[in-house]
Amino acid sequence: QQVVVKKNTQYNQQLIDKLSKPHQFWQTQPMPNINEMDKLQPGPIQQGVLAEVRKDPLNLIDKFEWFNVDLRNDEQAQQVYTLLKENYVEDDDNMFRFDYSIDFLRWALLPPGQYADWLIGVRVNQKLVGFISGIPVTLHIENEQNKVKMTEINFLCVHKKIRANRLAPVLIKEITRRVHIKNMWQAVYTAGIVVPTPISQTRYYHRSLNAKKLIEVGFSSLSARQTISRQQKLYKLPEEPKTPGLRPMKKKDVAQVTKLLNEYLKNFKLYFKYTEEEVKHWFIPRKDVISTYVVEKEQGVVTDFLSFYNLPSQVIKNPKYTHLKAAYSYYNVATQTPIVQLMYDALILAKNEGYDVFNALDIMDNEKFLKELMFCPGDGQLNYYLYNWKLESNMLKPEEIGIVLV
Numbered sequence: 001q002q003v004v005v006k007k008n009t010q011y012n013q014q015l016i017d018k019l020s021k022p023h024q025f026w027q028t029q030p031m032p033n034i035n036e037m038d039k040l041q042p043g044p045i046q047q048g049v050l051a052e053v054r055k056d057p058l059n060l061i062d063k064f065e066w067f068n069v070d071l072r073n074d075e076q077a078q079q080v081y082t083l084l085k086e087n088y089v090e091d092d093d094n095m096f097r098f099d100y101s102i103d104f105l106r107w108a109l110l111p112p113g114q115y116a117d118w119l120i121g122v123r124v125n126q127k128l129v130g131f132i133s134g135i136p137v138t139l140h141i142e143n144e145q146n147k148v149k150m151t152e153i154n155f156l157c158v159h160k161k162i163r164a165n166r167l168a169p170v171l172i173k174e175i176t177r178r179v180h181i182k183n184m185w186q187a188v189y190t191a192g193i194v195v196p197t198p199i200s201q202t203r204y205y206h207r208s209l210n211a212k213k214l215i216e217v218g219f220s221s222l223s224a225r226q227t228i229s230r231q232q233k234l235y236k237l238p239e240e241p242k243t244p245g246l247r248p249m250k251k252k253d254v255a256q257v258t259k260l261l262n263e264y265l266k267n268f269k270l271y272f273k274y275t276e277e278e279v280k281h282w283f284i285p286r287k288d289v290i291s292t293y294v295v296e297k298e299q300g301v302v303t304d305f306l307s308f309y310n311l312p313s314q315v316i317k318n319p320k321y322t323h324l325k326a327a328y329s330y331y332n333v334a335t336q337t338p339i340v341q342l343m344y345d346a347l348i349l350a351k352n353e354g355y356d357v358f359n360a361l362d363i364m365d366n367e368k369f370l371k372e373l374m375f376c377p378g379d380g381q382l383n384y385y386l387y388n389w390k391l392e393s394n395m396l397k398p399e400e401i402g403i404v405l406v
């Protein structure tokens with residue numbers, strides 16, 4: 001009885017702390033808060049000093065230990081896969097949970113220039129219970145001058161059974177330390193939740209490809225006047241794409257795709273500049289991970305390309321389906337083909353690859369095709385964050401965002 005009481009009071013105290021001092025951790029971080037907005041100069045908020053960076057890892061509660069994950073090792077990749085599959089992001093109604101595959105994680109987390117100690121695990125007697133990842137990027141912020149080497153943070157995950165141990169802030173502090181050691185002082189990340197202080201709030205849109213299944217898994221719902229067969233007719237797509245010369249991207253296209261992409265991304269206030277090696281990594285098709293198609297005109301000239309990545313969701317409780325197959329719009333550049341036609345072909349290609357839904361954020365030029373191609377706004381909001389950087393403008397509009405985080 002005594003133990004139960006103690007546990008409850010401890011838990012209640014944590015709850016009181018949480019509610020009384022929201023974002024207790026984030027108030028300690030270099031993120032502009034509301035009233036500082038107008039005072040801070042654009043650029044780094046805190047000047048980092050390399051000599052002052054702690055050289056040893058942060059302390060962990062006993063029995064917990066740090067562990068650098070080698071994703072090339074099948075066993076370790078399997079451990080990260082299982083931790084995420086069972087404990088990563090769910091929708092608000094706990095009906096779906098992301099199921100990032102091992103091949104996808106290797107694509108997302110082993111780009112050119114990756115550091116061995118930026119894939120951080122926490123283990124308790126050999127079992128992985130926590131994870132956070134960083135990859136090196138050079139982010140262009142608001143104008144050509146600001147080319148900032150930094151880290152892109154993703155996949156922060158703590159096992160459901162050990163939440164409320166305040167492990168997440170320790171994971172964030174530890175990866176921050178390891179990034180500082182590399183003399184980098186900024187980070188970019190996204191989250192479905194709002195913590196201090198988003199630089200942009202974007203929205204997910206969904207285009208039904210398999211209307212019947214989306215209704216059966218509870219992703220979509222029917223209003224009074226709608227029927228399943230009406231929905232199927234409404235969202236029906238042609239068998240084949242329309243654009244002549246549309247074909248899967250190959251290695252020989254890398255140089256032209258790199259030029260098209262870098263030229264296009266200059267239109268935005270937040271974007272990466274890609275080397276050919278990076279385009280090879282991020283865009284060459286990988287089965288069940290990334291699909292990229294180019295439009296090749298006469299004499300092998302590539303004028304447009306489209307790309308989408310594969311992120312299935314586990315359907316947590318459904319008698320008929322275990323997964324929702326979702327394609328997510330990645331980067332699309334239309335210089336000669338109308339963007340609506342290019343993306344209509346993307347829907348057809350995704351449908352033919354077996355996807356149930358095609359998701360896109362309202363960033364870049366996506367607004368130009370979302371309505372016309374019958375995307376519906378989702379309940380999911382994705383907030384973009386910049387760590388230790390004050391923008392010139394307080395917030396960026398979604399259409400000013402030129403980066404997609406997977």
Ligand SMILES: CNCCCN(C)c1ncc(F)c(N2CC(C(=O)NCc3cnc4ccccn34)C2)n1
Pocket residue numbers: 089090091092096097098154190191192204313324359378379380381382405406
């Ligand atoms: C850096 N990573 C961003 C990409 C995916 N991230 C983490 C994400 N963050 C918040 C969201 F709102 C979200 N949405 C995709 C939309 C959607 O499809 N919502 C229904 C649904 C189906 N399956 C799931 C699984 C989890 C959450 C919602 N789900 C909303 N995606």
